[in-house]
Amino acid sequence: MAQIKLSNLRHSYNPNPTGDDDYALKKIDLTWEDGGAYALLGPSGCGKSTLLNIISGLLVPSDGQVLFDDQDVTALPPAKRNIAQVFQFPVIYDTMTVYDNLAFPLRNRGRDEDIVKRRVTGIAEMLEVTEMLGTRAANLSPDNKQKISMGRGLVREDVNVVMFDEPLTVIDPHLKWKLRSKLKELHQRVKATMIYVTHDQTEALTFADQVVVMQDGEVVQIGTPVELFERPAHTFVGHFIGSPGMNVLPCDVKDGGAFFGGEQINLEGPVTGTGDGKAEVGIRPEFVSVSKEGTGLAAQVRKVADIGRHKVVEAVAHDSRIHAILEGEAPTAGDAVMLDFKQSQTRLYKDGWLASSPGEGA
């Protein structure tokens, strides 16, 4: 296993790039610590596969370096990087048994049969496929095939990193959660450095200890699932994570205070940086409470969606839509209500970036 460092990395598919827009990866400085469980999360086209291909060696970056334990591997081909990859679609040999499929990466490197047996039976047990070891892979269901594909990625003990590229795409929705939690459990047991690429926030947040969020060729935030939820560094992270995502309301900053439709909104703490002007208030729906009377922002309820565990209220104040997630009683469409924002969770954003700091005692 290794620490993987991406230093001053940029990549353009255009041989003569002129500006930032020509770069699929703009400027990436990122360290993946040895043994970490990482997710690389972002919408389609943000550069996830480009980044993965640069780590695996399928692509040579236009600028910058890839370091494995401080050794520069930027120019090394994939075969020399000692990486295991699990793709969207299972990569297994249908005519071989499950045992031989799992053994393949080890035999290919000339490991002794007793080592092969120990590793294969160990991985099979972790994946709960022991009873399938003698079965021909062609006879497996798609999710079991993908399990074996994952097993092939995990069977070698000497890889620098195991990379998963949207590995649950072909799995039935009701089996996805099972494989997701299995993968998390496997990480805890094998302690390999793992990078899991996905555009699905649930997959990223359940698997990873650290989530790297990308947008438009840049890393916008790296953090634990809780950090990304509680303190999005950028409104993009606020929108992208959560369901519904963070409310982002236009405001004016004047003398250190934030005003939405002329009404002052109490922020978590002081505004960072200087300058009055246009900004945005960010508050997650989980931290908006709704009452018929009381204090707060006057709003009108547009819709209430009952989604089982809780209700999502959509209200409008000063022409902006504001969501609230409520556990118990909820108002009905058309009701006049007061919205109260939990102050410690009310943040300011300027040009998309977090621009308030926690108050004392927060």
Ligand SMILES: Nc1ncnc2c1ncn2[C@@H]1O[C@H](COP(=O)(O)OP(=O)(O)OP(=O)(O)O)[C@@H](O)[C@H]1O
């Ligand atoms: N071979 C290529 N030639 C030219 N442009 C490319 C090539 N591959 C990707 N791109 C462009 O680079 C940008 C990043 O693409 P990339 O595939 O890395 O994103 P992604 O986040 O992995 O998306 P997806 O989840 O859809 O695979 C996109 O604008 C894409 O159109």
